[in-house]
Amino acid sequence: MSQDADMAADEGGIADRLGRLADGALGTAQTRLALLAVEVEEEGFRLGGALFHIVVAALFTGFGLFALAAFFTVWMWDSHRLLALGLDAALFLGLAGWTANQARLRLAGGTRLFRDSIAELESDRAALKGRRD
Numbered sequence: 001m002s003q004d005a006d007m008a009a010d011e012g013g014i015a016d017r018l019g020r021l022a023d024g025a026l027g028t029a030q031t032r033l034a035l036l037a038v039e040v041e042e043e044g045f046r047l048g049g050a051l052f053h054i055v056v057a058a059l060f061t062g063f064g065l066f067a068l069a070a071f072f073t074v075w076m077w078d079s080h081r082l083l084a085l086g087l088d089a090a091l092f093l094g095l096a097g098w099t100a101n102q103a104r105l106r107l108a109g110g111t112r113l114f115r116d117s118i119a120e121l122e123s124d125r126a127a128l129k130g131r132r133d
Helices: 002-076 081-108 115-132
Strands: none
Touching: 002 081, 002 115
């Protein structure tokens, strides 16, 4: 009888330990998912704000360049009409090419999204490996 009681106590201890282990693992996973959600939200706000400012800046830049091109064309109209129009077109096409290249370079740089979550998960794995060894 005493052996049966000892086995029941050991099984209860193992089940209790497994329960605590599962609770700790779920707690860690919950924390990491919360961090991930915060990072996604922050990245969305950052990109939304940047996109708004980019659109407004592009709009004002377009207005300014159009006014400059109109000024230059009117100024050169009597003597060099085609030169004025050609230079305006070259300026706008050059700026469009430069802007497209800048966008390509920025997108090629990658994103910061999930960088902190990945680092935390790697440190968790390293800590768990250290406990097993």
